[in-house]
Amino acid sequence: MTTKIWFLTGNHGKVAEAQHHLRPLGYEVIQLMPDGVTITEPQADTLREVALSKIEQAKHHLPSEDDLLLVEDAGLFVDALDDFPGVYSSFVLRTLQCSGILRLLNHLISEDPVQSAKVRSARFEAVAALWDGSEVIFGQGVCPGSIAYQVTEGEGFGFDPIFIPSDLDEFGEPLEPGNYGVLSTHGATFGAVGQEIKEAFSHRTRALDDLIRQLKANQGQ
Protein backbone atom coordinates (compact mmCIF):
# COMPACT_ATOMS: atom_id res chain seq x y z
CA MET A 1 0.00 0.00 0.00
CA THR A 2 1.33 3.46 -0.84
CA THR A 3 1.57 5.98 1.97
CA LYS A 4 0.14 9.42 1.24
CA ILE A 5 2.36 12.39 1.88
CA TRP A 6 0.62 15.77 1.72
CA PHE A 7 3.10 18.40 0.60
CA LEU A 8 2.21 21.86 1.89
CA THR A 9 3.40 24.20 -0.84
CA GLY A 10 2.08 26.48 -3.53
CA ASN A 11 5.04 25.64 -5.77
CA HIS A 12 4.17 23.08 -8.48
CA GLY A 13 7.87 22.73 -9.41
CA LYS A 14 8.64 21.47 -5.90
CA VAL A 15 5.72 19.04 -5.96
CA ALA A 16 6.90 17.62 -9.28
CA GLU A 17 10.42 17.15 -7.90
CA ALA A 18 9.17 15.45 -4.72
CA GLN A 19 6.73 13.21 -6.65
CA HIS A 20 9.39 12.10 -9.06
CA HIS A 21 11.77 11.37 -6.21
CA LEU A 22 9.45 9.71 -3.70
CA ARG A 23 7.20 7.67 -6.00
CA PRO A 24 9.84 4.97 -6.55
CA LEU A 25 10.16 4.68 -2.77
CA GLY A 26 6.45 3.88 -2.44
CA TYR A 27 5.11 7.28 -1.41
CA GLU A 28 2.30 9.16 -3.13
CA VAL A 29 2.97 12.89 -2.92
CA ILE A 30 -0.08 15.17 -3.16
CA GLN A 31 -0.12 18.93 -2.96
CA LEU A 32 -1.86 20.28 0.16
CA MET A 33 -3.47 23.68 0.02
CA PRO A 34 -6.04 23.58 2.85
CA ASP A 35 -9.29 25.41 1.96
CA GLY A 36 -9.92 28.62 3.87
CA VAL A 37 -6.76 28.23 5.97
CA THR A 38 -3.98 30.79 5.77
CA ILE A 39 -0.54 29.40 6.55
CA THR A 40 1.82 32.24 7.37
CA GLU A 41 5.57 32.09 6.79
CA PRO A 42 7.27 33.51 9.90
CA GLN A 43 10.36 35.68 9.54
CA ALA A 44 12.80 33.44 11.38
CA ASP A 45 16.59 33.13 11.40
CA THR A 46 16.74 29.53 10.14
CA LEU A 47 14.98 27.41 7.52
CA ARG A 48 14.27 24.83 10.24
CA GLU A 49 12.26 27.31 12.34
CA VAL A 50 10.25 28.34 9.28
CA ALA A 51 9.49 24.70 8.39
CA LEU A 52 8.49 23.79 11.95
CA SER A 53 6.11 26.74 12.19
CA LYS A 54 4.35 25.63 8.98
CA ILE A 55 4.04 22.04 10.24
CA GLU A 56 2.45 23.28 13.49
CA GLN A 57 -0.05 25.41 11.54
CA ALA A 58 -0.99 22.75 8.96
CA LYS A 59 -0.93 19.41 10.81
CA HIS A 60 -4.53 19.76 12.00
CA HIS A 61 -5.72 20.11 8.40
CA LEU A 62 -4.57 16.73 7.08
CA PRO A 63 -7.40 14.81 5.33
CA SER A 64 -6.63 11.64 7.33
CA GLU A 65 -4.72 10.92 10.54
CA ASP A 66 -2.82 8.12 8.77
CA ASP A 67 -1.38 10.53 6.22
CA LEU A 68 1.95 12.32 6.55
CA LEU A 69 2.59 16.05 6.18
CA LEU A 70 5.62 17.37 4.35
CA VAL A 71 6.94 20.91 4.41
CA GLU A 72 10.08 22.04 2.71
CA ASP A 73 11.87 25.35 2.92
CA ALA A 74 14.84 26.39 0.90
CA GLY A 75 16.97 29.40 0.23
CA LEU A 76 19.89 30.71 -1.78
CA PHE A 77 22.94 31.66 0.30
CA VAL A 78 25.55 33.80 -1.46
CA ASP A 79 28.96 33.75 0.27
CA ALA A 80 30.06 37.25 -0.77
CA LEU A 81 26.74 38.68 0.45
CA ASP A 82 27.23 37.09 3.90
CA ASP A 83 24.65 34.39 3.07
CA PHE A 84 22.02 36.85 1.83
CA PRO A 85 19.27 36.30 0.69
CA GLY A 86 19.07 33.06 2.78
CA VAL A 87 15.80 32.98 4.73
CA TYR A 88 14.74 36.13 2.82
CA SER A 89 14.95 34.34 -0.55
CA SER A 90 11.22 34.50 -1.38
CA PHE A 91 11.04 38.20 -0.64
CA VAL A 92 14.21 38.92 -2.61
CA LEU A 93 13.00 36.91 -5.59
CA ARG A 94 9.73 38.89 -5.58
CA THR A 95 11.48 42.25 -5.27
CA LEU A 96 15.03 42.20 -6.68
CA GLN A 97 14.51 39.07 -8.82
CA CYS A 98 17.41 37.06 -10.27
CA SER A 99 18.78 40.10 -12.09
CA GLY A 100 19.00 41.98 -8.77
CA ILE A 101 21.33 39.33 -7.34
CA LEU A 102 23.56 39.72 -10.41
CA ARG A 103 23.59 43.50 -9.96
CA LEU A 104 24.61 43.13 -6.30
CA LEU A 105 27.49 40.82 -7.27
CA ASN A 106 28.59 43.11 -10.09
CA HIS A 107 29.43 45.71 -7.44
CA LEU A 108 31.88 43.24 -5.92
CA ILE A 109 33.51 42.21 -9.19
CA SER A 110 37.24 41.41 -9.10
CA GLU A 111 39.81 41.22 -11.90
CA ASP A 112 41.54 38.34 -10.09
CA PRO A 113 39.96 35.05 -11.31
CA VAL A 114 40.38 33.36 -7.89
CA GLN A 115 38.74 36.29 -6.09
CA SER A 116 36.10 36.50 -8.78
CA ALA A 117 35.19 32.80 -8.26
CA LYS A 118 34.93 33.46 -4.52
CA VAL A 119 32.61 36.40 -5.15
CA ARG A 120 30.24 34.17 -7.13
CA SER A 121 30.30 31.16 -4.83
CA ALA A 122 26.89 30.28 -3.37
CA ARG A 123 24.76 27.37 -2.21
CA PHE A 124 21.17 26.29 -2.04
CA GLU A 125 20.06 24.85 1.27
CA ALA A 126 16.85 22.96 1.96
CA VAL A 127 15.16 21.67 5.08
CA ALA A 128 12.42 19.08 4.67
CA ALA A 129 10.20 18.51 7.71
CA LEU A 130 7.79 15.60 7.97
CA TRP A 131 5.01 15.21 10.55
CA ASP A 132 4.40 11.47 10.94
CA GLY A 133 1.49 11.82 13.36
CA SER A 134 3.60 11.83 16.49
CA GLU A 135 6.82 13.71 15.80
CA VAL A 136 8.57 15.96 13.29
CA ILE A 137 11.53 14.52 11.40
CA PHE A 138 13.94 16.93 9.70
CA GLY A 139 16.07 16.28 6.62
CA GLN A 140 18.73 18.67 5.38
CA GLY A 141 20.32 19.14 1.98
CA VAL A 142 22.92 21.46 0.50
CA CYS A 143 23.84 22.09 -3.12
CA PRO A 144 27.04 24.14 -3.50
CA GLY A 145 27.68 26.08 -6.67
CA SER A 146 28.08 29.53 -8.08
CA ILE A 147 26.10 32.44 -9.47
CA ALA A 148 26.14 32.81 -13.26
CA TYR A 149 26.99 36.08 -15.03
CA GLN A 150 23.68 36.15 -16.89
CA VAL A 151 20.10 35.04 -16.35
CA THR A 152 19.43 32.01 -18.59
CA GLU A 153 16.11 31.19 -20.23
CA GLY A 154 14.69 27.70 -19.87
CA GLU A 155 13.02 25.43 -17.33
CA GLY A 156 13.06 25.65 -13.57
CA PHE A 157 11.80 28.17 -11.08
CA GLY A 158 13.03 30.72 -8.56
CA PHE A 159 16.78 31.30 -8.73
CA ASP A 160 17.34 28.36 -11.12
CA PRO A 161 18.20 30.71 -14.04
CA ILE A 162 21.29 32.06 -12.21
CA PHE A 163 22.55 29.06 -10.21
CA ILE A 164 25.28 26.74 -11.54
CA PRO A 165 25.70 23.63 -9.35
CA SER A 166 29.17 22.29 -8.53
CA ASP A 167 30.19 19.04 -10.25
CA LEU A 168 29.54 15.73 -8.46
CA ASP A 169 32.07 12.98 -7.77
CA GLU A 170 31.52 9.26 -8.49
CA PHE A 171 29.52 8.92 -5.25
CA GLY A 172 27.18 11.76 -6.21
CA GLU A 173 28.82 14.09 -3.66
CA PRO A 174 29.46 17.71 -4.64
CA LEU A 175 33.04 18.83 -5.23
CA GLU A 176 34.55 22.17 -4.32
CA PRO A 177 33.53 24.74 -6.97
CA GLY A 178 35.95 24.78 -9.90
CA ASN A 179 36.77 21.03 -9.75
CA TYR A 180 35.77 18.63 -12.54
CA GLY A 181 33.60 15.68 -11.52
CA VAL A 182 31.94 12.70 -13.19
CA LEU A 183 28.60 14.51 -13.32
CA SER A 184 28.53 18.11 -14.48
CA THR A 185 26.16 20.63 -16.02
CA HIS A 186 29.27 22.01 -17.78
CA GLY A 187 28.63 25.49 -16.50
CA ALA A 188 24.90 25.46 -17.28
CA THR A 189 22.48 26.80 -14.68
CA PHE A 190 19.66 24.76 -13.12
CA GLY A 191 17.37 26.76 -15.39
CA ALA A 192 19.13 25.47 -18.49
CA VAL A 193 19.08 21.76 -17.63
CA GLY A 194 16.09 19.43 -17.37
CA GLN A 195 14.41 18.44 -14.11
CA GLU A 196 16.02 15.02 -14.08
CA ILE A 197 19.53 16.46 -14.23
CA LYS A 198 18.68 19.07 -11.61
CA GLU A 199 17.51 16.33 -9.23
CA ALA A 200 20.93 14.66 -9.23
CA PHE A 201 22.39 17.87 -7.79
CA SER A 202 19.43 19.32 -5.93
CA HIS A 203 19.45 20.41 -2.28
CA ARG A 204 15.80 19.31 -2.17
CA THR A 205 16.66 15.77 -3.33
CA ARG A 206 19.34 15.60 -0.64
CA ALA A 207 16.99 16.89 2.06
CA LEU A 208 14.31 14.37 1.01
CA ASP A 209 16.87 11.54 0.94
CA ASP A 210 17.99 12.47 4.44
CA LEU A 211 14.36 12.53 5.59
CA ILE A 212 13.42 9.19 4.04
CA ARG A 213 16.53 7.56 5.50
CA GLN A 214 15.44 8.61 9.00
CA LEU A 215 11.82 7.66 8.35
CA LYS A 216 12.86 4.17 7.31
CA ALA A 217 15.24 3.84 10.29
CA ASN A 218 12.36 4.81 12.61
CA GLN A 219 10.17 2.16 10.98
CA GLY A 220 12.94 -0.42 11.43
CA GLN A 221 13.38 -0.93 7.67
Ligand code: IMP
Ligand atom coordinates in the same frame (compact mmCIF):
# COMPACT_ATOMS: atom_id res chain seq x y z
P1 IMP B 1 10.99 28.37 -0.22
O1 IMP B 1 11.40 28.63 1.17
O2 IMP B 1 11.15 26.98 -0.60
O3 IMP B 1 9.68 28.98 -0.54
O4 IMP B 1 12.03 29.08 -1.16
C1 IMP B 1 12.46 30.39 -0.96
C2 IMP B 1 12.82 31.01 -2.28
O5 IMP B 1 13.92 30.31 -2.84
C3 IMP B 1 11.69 30.97 -3.28
O6 IMP B 1 11.64 32.21 -3.92
C4 IMP B 1 12.07 29.88 -4.25
O7 IMP B 1 11.65 30.17 -5.56
C5 IMP B 1 13.59 29.85 -4.14
N1 IMP B 1 14.03 28.47 -4.31
C6 IMP B 1 13.84 27.43 -3.47
N2 IMP B 1 14.31 26.29 -4.00
C7 IMP B 1 14.78 26.62 -5.21
C8 IMP B 1 15.36 25.85 -6.26
O8 IMP B 1 15.52 24.64 -6.21
N3 IMP B 1 15.71 26.54 -7.36
C9 IMP B 1 15.54 27.87 -7.47
N4 IMP B 1 15.00 28.63 -6.54
C10 IMP B 1 14.62 28.00 -5.41
